[in-house]
Amino acid sequence: MDQNISPxxxxxxxxxxxxxxxxxxxxxxxxxxxxxxxxxxxxxFSVWIFQMIFGPPGPPSVQ
Structure with missing residues (x-):
């Protein structure tokens, strides 16, 4: 019987x-x-990297 187990x-x-x-x-x-x-x-950090790649959120720019 294991001695580490208490009753x-x-x-x-x-x-x-x-x-x-x-x-x-x-x-x-x-x-x-x-x-x-x-x-x-x-x-x-992940939001910052995402915005560096895809741009900030918002409506599309009018051209």
Whole structure:
């Protein structure tokens, strides 16, 4: 039997709950803001490149 598996009736220790809370806070405070800035920046960059190739949006020019 694997020794790393605890019986289901044993409650998680305080140390493991604290470490889980620290991991959650690290994800919320540091990782998600970086992901959000990357997504918004990537979208802005793709719109900029698209407009460099196809021109800005708007009605067609009258000739």
């Amino acid at each position: 289901p009736d044993q409650a998680p220790t305080r140390n493991s709950r604290l470490s889980e809370l620290l991991v959650f806070l690290t994800i919320i405070v540091f990782i998600w803001p970086v992901v959000a800035v990357g997504i918004v920046g990537g979208y802005g």
